[in-house]
Amino acid sequence: xxKSGHLWGIGVGPGEPGLLTLKALEILKDATVIMAPRxxxxxxxxxxxIVKEWVDEARLRIYGFPMTREPDSLAGxxxxxxxxxxxxxxxxxxxxxxxxxxxxxxxxxxxxxxQLENKIPPExxxxxxxxxxxxxxxxxxxxxxxxxxxxxxxxPLPDGPLARVRGLVRESDTVVFMKIGDRLExxxxxxxxxxxxxxxxxASRVGTxxxxxxxxxxxxxxxxxxxxxxxxxxxxxxxx
Amino acid sequence: xxKSGHLWGIGVGPGEPGLLTLKALEILKDATVIMAPRxxxxxxxxxxxIVKEWVDEARLRIYGFPMTREPDSLAGxxxxxxxxxxxxxxxxxxxxxxxxxxxxxxxxxxxxxxQLENKIPPExxxxxxxxxxxxxxxxxxxxxxxxxxxxxxxxPLPDGPLARVRGLVRESDTVVFMKIGDRLExxxxxxxxxxxxxxxxxASRVGTxxxxxxxxxxxxxxxxxxxxxxxxxxxxxxxx
Numbered sequence: 001x002x003k004s005g006h007l008w009g010i011g012v013g014p015g016e017p018g019l020l021t022l023k024a025l026e027i028l029k030d031a032t033v034i035m036a037p038r039x040x041x042x043x044x045x046x047x048x049x050i051v052k053e054w055v056d057e058a059r060l061r062i063y064g065f066p067m068t069r070e071p072d073s074l075a076g077x078x079x080x081x082x083x084x085x086x087x088x089x090x091x092x093x094x095x096x097x098x099x100x101x102x103x104x105x106x107x108x109x110x111x112x113x114x115q116l117e118n119k120i121p122p123e124x125x126x127x128x129x130x131x132x133x134x135x136x137x138x139x140x141x142x143x144x145x146x147x148x149x150x151x152x153x154x155x156p157l158p159d160g161p162l163a164r165v166r167g168l169v170r171e172s173d174t175v176v177f178m179k180i181g182d183r184l185e186x187x188x189x190x191x192x193x194x195x196x197x198x199x200x201x202x203a204s205r206v207g208t209x210x211x212x213x214x215x216x217x218x219x220x221x222x223x224x225x226x227x228x229x230x231x232x233x234x235x236x237x238x239x240x
Numbered sequence: 241x242x243k244s245g246h247l248w249g250i251g252v253g254p255g256e257p258g259l260l261t262l263k264a265l266e267i268l269k270d271a272t273v274i275m276a277p278r279x280x281x282x283x284x285x286x287x288x289x290i291v292k293e294w295v296d297e298a299r300l301r302i303y304g305f306p307m308t309r310e311p312d313s314l315a316g317x318x319x320x321x322x323x324x325x326x327x328x329x330x331x332x333x334x335x336x337x338x339x340x341x342x343x344x345x346x347x348x349x350x351x352x353x354x355q356l357e358n359k360i361p362p363e364x365x366x367x368x369x370x371x372x373x374x375x376x377x378x379x380x381x382x383x384x385x386x387x388x389x390x391x392x393x394x395x396p397l398p399d400g401p402l403a404r405v406r407g408l409v410r411e412s413d414t415v416v417f418m419k420i421g422d423r424l425e426x427x428x429x430x431x432x433x434x435x436x437x438x439x440x441x442x443a444s445r446v447g448t449x450x451x452x453x454x455x456x457x458x459x460x461x462x463x464x465x466x467x468x469x470x471x472x473x474x475x476x477x478x479x480x
Contacts, residue, residue, distance in 0.1 A: 018263030110384035135369035144350035171408035
């Protein structure tokens with residue numbers, strides 16, 4: 001194995017190029033290969049958008065983003081991408097794998113890490129953490145997420161009914177809802193039931209030109225969608 | 241009120257200067273006043289350490305960090321700091337308030353925001369999000385925090401018995417424990433009970449010269465302390 005080969009999984013933050021870390025930018029500039037998914041994947045091409053001013057086409061390697069949710073085919077797709085990454089590292093390339101938000105929080109890099117086990121030595125893999133979409137959504141509206149001893153839950157909307165996460169919601173002071181997709185109305189109903197007294201923010205495509213922010217959930221205009229969105233709900237009176 | 245006055249709450253990340261964001265650095269360089277707590281506060285002087293290469297003494301304003309946990313005195317202390325900030329902004333200063341990690345996740349800036357209400361107009365306050373200690377702790381060990389539909393809880397150790405957070409722990413797939421302080425042994429016992437099968441990482445002072453990382457909780461040497469530490473525990477078999 002060529003000595004210089006290395007993989008960096010980089011969390012590029014949720015949308016605004018300024019939220020890239022100094023370290024991520026340094027590594028990105030020095031990389032020989034930058035892996036990004038085909039633009040057909042809505043969420044993931046956003047990661048490339050964020051860093052595009054520093055990425056020339058010659059270093060860019062586009063991979064096919066899995067279009068399935070079936071666990072076995074999904075694992076197969078990620079195995080192919082991981083095999084490509086491993087081969088590049090073996091050849092001595094300095095490979096960057098871009099992910100939106102933080103690199104290990106609901107990110108595609110988690111799948112790559114799992115598939116790379118035993119394929120390249122762990123000392124050749126480095127993860128660079130990033131700013132999450134919920135930290136940016138809160139910041140854009142000066143909204144305290146959690147204070148003091150408050151308890152926080154992060155909930156990607158489950159496949160089934162939202163009632164599945166009711167237990168977690170009730171045990172928490174602040175809840176961050178992610179992966180809202182086309183279920184914003186259903187989520188609003190659930191939040192109205194569970195948090196009759198609350199402070200909340202909603203943010204969609206935070207830090208991008210298409211950003212939408214809203215602090216009053218009752219004022220969310222019809223037609224607002226949950227893609228690349230996050231909702232943070234805090235039980236009222238929780239100002240410790 | 242002088243037109244140029246503005247306040248930026250900046251999350252500087254958990255310890256490594258390279259985890260500062262591009263935007264945070266730009267604002268920091270342009271600021272006329274940089275607020276940091278007296279070094280007697282262990283956690284908070286760490287924020288100044290991270291950015292010290294960009295901060296000259298002339299711009300630095302040291303404030304007294306509240307040494308009380310009594311809610312009323314605490315609010316009084318933060319009110320004094322907020323009053324100082326408000327007066328600076330009114331005079332036209334570009335004020336940066338430093339916080340460790342993310343700016344709104346268990347941060348002192350939350351208290352400042354609350355105390356500033358009605359003191360300076362909201363459009364004169366900007367929050368810059370940062371990388372959390374748990375994202376950095378996971379990254380330092382290539383440890384996936386949450387995948388797919390997994391549920392996550394963030395728990396600062398409560399004042400009382402840990403049993404108080406048992407409900408939340410049981411509803412979650414991954415739990416991040418913060419503010420461990422001198423209760424690491426008690427936490428380990430609790431984690432052994434609640435997560436007989438698990439993957440876990442512990443990190444102390446991540447990204448600083450005093451960094452300590454550990455992936456096997458049974459191997460934590462005696463004498464390791466929980467200050468500026470984080471433990472992430474993931475239920476085993478949760479690789480979606």
